[in-house]
Amino acid sequence: MAATTPTTTSVCRALWLAATLVAIVWHQWVDGCIQAIWDVLRASTVVRHDTFEPTVAVTAFLVSFTFWKALDCWLPAGLTKRWRIGESDDMSTWHLSKWWTRLLQEPVWYFAPIAIFDIMYPRRNLPEKAPSIEKLAIDILAPLFIYDFMFFFIHVTCHKVRFLYRNIHAKHHSEKIMRAGETIRLSFFEQWADVSCSIIAVNVARCHPLSRALYNGIIVYLLTELHSGYDMPWMLQNVVPFGLWAGSRRHYVHHRDGRFYYQKFFCYLDDFFGFGEDARASIRTGKEN
Structure with a gap:
């Protein structure tokens, strides 16, 4: 696994704590800035x-993929290798050109149906008041x-039901090397389920339009x-204490061994249902088959 330095991680935590304290102590000034924006x-x-909103999502995908591509291919390997996980520095089986083409095609398939629907049924109503910093965080x-929470159960089902794994989810696990492009290596059902869970989530939470954006x-x-x-020091898996955040290390293990770590972001459901660290430890010591 990649190495992170305690000092760098501590600095990142200190920066997050400082930002939180600024938001608490000077919340009226922060709220005023949010309202002006x-x-x-x-x-x-x-x-x-x-x-x-879908424009923001598409733009975020393009920016994020370009950022990770820069780390993978445009920067000297010596600058990034120390943070790569496992065998992910071996790119011999990873086809960059194919996924860059797919990335350029993805916005069309994702954005076009939503744009057509929005043009036919305009419904956006923007409130005058901006959310407070507390509301924004929530x-x-x-x-x-x-x-x-929702995607965890879909994900477990797609792994545990053999027919679903073979016909729906296996495509996502078909590459040995983990790269950001694997985010969109999905079947149609997975794309639909992923987007649907996200849409349901922001509506159930009754988020402000700024928060939704x-x-x-x-x-993304x-x-x-x-x-x-x-596995970089500033990633949330290293900054959030007590192992509450899942992150790329656990997801790397999940792609290598689909018996563990079905949650994308948090860890509590994996730990509760026995797909977390205890399950891995028991298998390593031969307590399970």
């Missing part, structure tokens, strides 16, 4: 259009939690990070 965004034709964490960008980045094959 929302006033500008709300006056924009692009933001007022129904397709703004509006991002709550749908992440709900999405992760930020959530779309954040979850987190999904690409999950499949990136990197």
Whole structure:
């Protein structure tokens, strides 16, 4: 596995803590900044259009994939190899050109149906008041939690029911090397289920439109990070204490051995249902077949 330094991780945690303290102590000033930003965004034709949220998601995918591609292919290997997980520094079986083509095609398949529907049925109504910093944080964490909860059970089912794994989910596990491009190596059902869980999550959480836009960008980045094959000190799996965040290390193990780690972001369901660290430890010591 990749190595992270305690000092770097501590610095990252300190920065997160400092940002949290600023938000708490100067919350009125922060809320005022958020309101000013929302006033500008709300006056924009692009933001007022129904397709703004999927546009944010598509743009986030393009930016995220370009970021990981830069680490994979454009920077000297010596700068990034120390953070690569397992065998993910061996790119001999990973076809970059194929996935870059797929990446350019993906927005068309994802965006076109939504754009057509939005043009036919405009329904976006933007409130004048922006969310407070507390509301913004809750509006991002709550749908992440709900999405992760729903997709866990779909994911487990796709692994445990052999017919579903063979015909739906096996495609996602077909490459040995983990790269961000694996995020979109999905069957149609998986794409539909993934997007549906996310849409349901933001609606159940009753998120503000600004929160929804930020959530779309954040979850896209987190999904690409999950499949990136990197373990960097500033990633949430290292910054969030007590092992509460899953992250790329656990997901790498999941892709290598599909018996463990079905949650994408959090860990509590894996641990509760016996797919977490205890299960791996018992298999390593020969207590299970």
